[in-house]
Amino acid sequence: MEILTGEGQLSRGEKLAWAGATDIGLRRKDNQDSFLASLPFFLVADGMGGHAGGKQASETLLGALRPFEGRKLGVEKVHRLLDTACQEVMNLAEANLDYSISPPGTTLTGLVFLNATIDDSVDATKTTVETTVDVESAPPPPPQAPQPPVAETSPEEPSLLVVNVGDSRTYELADGLLRQITRDHSQVAQMLEAGLITSEMARIMPNRSVITRAVGAGQLELPEIDSWTLPVSGMPGSRRYLICSDGLHSLVDEGEIGRLLVAASRPEDAVKSLVEAALAAGGFDNVTVLVLDVVSASGSVTGSATDSASDSGSKEL
Numbered sequence: 001m002e003i004l005t006g007e008g009q010l011s012r013g014e015k016l017a018w019a020g021a022t023d024i025g026l027r028r029k030d031n032q033d034s035f036l037a038s039l040p041f042f043l044v045a046d047g048m049g050g051h052a053g054g055k056q057a058s059e060t061l062l063g064a065l066r067p068f069e070g071r072k073l074g075v076e077k078v079h080r081l082l083d084t085a086c087q088e089v090m091n092l093a094e095a096n097l098d099y100s101i102s103p104p105g106t107t108l109t110g111l112v113f114l115n116a117t118i119d120d121s122v123d124a125t126k127t128t129v130e131t132t133v134d135v136e137s138a139p140p141p142p143p144q145a146p147q148p149p150v151a152e153t154s155p156e157e158p159s160l161l162v163v164n165v166g167d168s169r170t171y172e173l174a175d176g177l178l179r180q181i182t183r184d185h186s187q188v189a190q191m192l193e194a195g196l197i198t199s200e201m202a203r204i205m206p207n208r209s210v211i212t213r214a215v216g217a218g219q220l221e222l223p224e225i226d227s228w229t230l231p232v233s234g235m236p237g238s239r240r241y242l243i244c245s246d247g248l249h250s251l252v253d254e255g256e257i258g259r260l261l262v263a264a265s266r267p268e269d270a271v272k273s274l275v276e277a278a279l280a281a282g283g284f285d286n287v288t289v290l291v292l293d294v295v296s297a298s299g300s301v302t303g304s305a306t307d308s309a310s311d312s313g314s315k316e317l
Helices: 050-063 075-094 187-193 254-263 267-280
Strands: 002-010 015-023 033-038 041-048 108-114 118-128 159-165 169-174 177-180 226-231 239-244 287-295
Touching (some): 002 033, 002 267, 015 033, 015 267, 033 050, 041 050, 041 239, 041 287, 050 075, 075 159, 108 239, 159 169, 169 254, 239 267, 254 267
Antiparallel strands (some): 002 015, 002 118, 015 287, 033 041, 041 108, 108 159, 159 226, 169 177, 169 239
């Protein structure tokens, strides 16, 4: 497994450390996931639409943002960039390509640093580690999403923009507690929110992978991307963020995800453990994991070991 790692620092003293990896899994013939882990972007995209379409959709979406790595961006600029990136994915359906299954599309989830002056003192590096799995393990049912929090920040204050469309997820680990800070756009999530099913029923619903919102995938208009801000400066303690495709959260329950995040002292250790857990649980889908630590100048990662101990059929519109 190849793990991308990096470090950075914001002008106000917050230290950042991150790691990311993507794995084809044990059942798929190709990997349609993509991720972007470079300040100010920490994003995961899970493509759909068959071999060519899904891979190209996720890569196109994130590739449109890469020219803006290392820049100080405001919220309006980020939204314009996202609109442009989404349009490029939508344009793939009009290209003279053989998308034999369905029009290309992708999910998107993650974090973008806003109004942050960045000091990239350490470049991202690649680390290769060995992965072992027990393919006999049976996958647990997927967890369901809570409502996302909303935090008020000054327009010029450094902050984190949370973005989400589809069923990939972003989590926050703080004070040893893991919470999902994005909302799934899926049929099962809608039924759960309407009170039509219980959380126990949701975990075994046959349509739990059917999503209701995506980038591209035959849509004629730009998608509605959920977005809100979280503060960066002035927060007590430190935080760890997990950004992942459903290849992780559909196979590994939140209790185990939280335990692995707490047990890992470094982001790369957490990434390795989480990918291995998804493969051990069956590896039925591509799995992509990003872990980002935001550490105050005098703090350590809250909740970590330093403090306490796709095929197109997998997503449909």
